[in-house]
Amino acid sequence: MGRNYPECGGMKMKKLLVAGPTRLSGTVRIHGAKNSVLPILAACCLCCSPCVLHNCPDIADVRTALAILESLGCKARREGSTLCIDPTGLDRHCVEPRLAGKMRSSVLFLGALLARFSQAELALPGGCPLGDPIDLHVKALSQLGVRFCFEEGRMRAVWHKRLDGDIRLPLPSVGATENLLLACALGKRTVNITGAAREPEIADLIGFLRAAGADISGAGTSSLQICGVSRLHGATYTILPDRIETATYLCMAAGCGGETELLRCDARLLLPVIERLREAGCEISADADRIVLRSSGRLLPLLPVSTAPYPGFPTDAQALLMAAVLKAAGGSEFRETIFERRFLHVPELRKLGADIQVAGSTARVRGVRQLHGAKLRAEDLRGAAALLTASMMAEGESELTGLCHLLRGYEKPEQNLKNLGASIKSVDIPAPFVYNT
């Protein structure tokens, strides 16, 4: 009998066995963006008729969002990569704590349910252990007339008066920008946001809301104007390609060496990652929806990499690029400026023989000639992908546990990597033997 992951809602516990070093060659098809589909699923709550979403990844976070929608009274059906959401039965404004605690982006139901019912109740968000403050969401919504009350890990929000407003976000929070868009798309008043986040997934959310009849301008810029409308209809929409999944396979191929082709992706969304991989000596060609990367596997060291809000170098690709340069011919430096706890992968990478020193928000990597297999445990989603990358670059067998983090954001990673030639297999983790006395 296998064990279950309590932190992953009872998902069967597995580990990955990876034999390295591997070269990666072949083709991967990129899925729709996790960080687009999650806010867009929350946005379905605002619509008064069914929505059809194409290019939706089948990953654990999307399954959690669907479970939340169903628990609120919506119907959800998957046909391949298409999700059909019927929000006509939506009649609840409380998100079950069991579901809300599973992922950070459950907080997006705050804006969506406020828009629809003028009130929302949900547990404070969980998910990756990167730190979960939502003070910016709360402050901005309070300025627009929402009153909050917090008790025992739950929050209750009620819209007393829907005020017009000019909101200035002190830092470009992706989630706070999305919550404001969701909360204000319905209801007659005008809200201007300055200092908004400019991530492509926000423009995608705006694209969906506009397709459903919303009046929002400024997509892709840091100044957004939302003129609330009285109702939104259903919409059919295609989710944009996942730039972080794309960056993941590029970094894997760069670190392992080989020739990898990515299809259904958009290179324009990850220019800083492509630029850094070229600097590291990879040959990369890109056209409309395809990227081809060739790497010798022995990369050049990088000039310092500093994470930044879009269009800067994405924090979600920091761990991945760090893994790729572990065997580079020299040292590279990474400065993390977005999240505080985003070096959780470093102690695990060291078990493989990586030479990394961390001082505050800076990690210095000295390239080593060889990495060796080890037992590793992932603590967050992108860290998990980085550990997998480094395991494939290491000599001998590695064991990776904490897979529930990986599966929150990647569809069929094992199959994709096998198709590229990796020696990787997942096995059940047996339940511990218990003596009956």
Ligand code: EPU
């Ligand atoms: N922050 C606050 N207060 C707030 C909100 C954010 O201090 O009220 C801080 C955060 O602690 C963090 C920074 O602001 O230090 C940026 O947070 P942001 O709100 O922009 O991030 P998020 O909305 O929680 C999204 C993505 C993350 C991605 C970040 C940054 C989704 C579902 N998540 O998170 O993606 O890293 O933006 O781009 O869109 C992932 O996919 O693995 C992931 C973690």
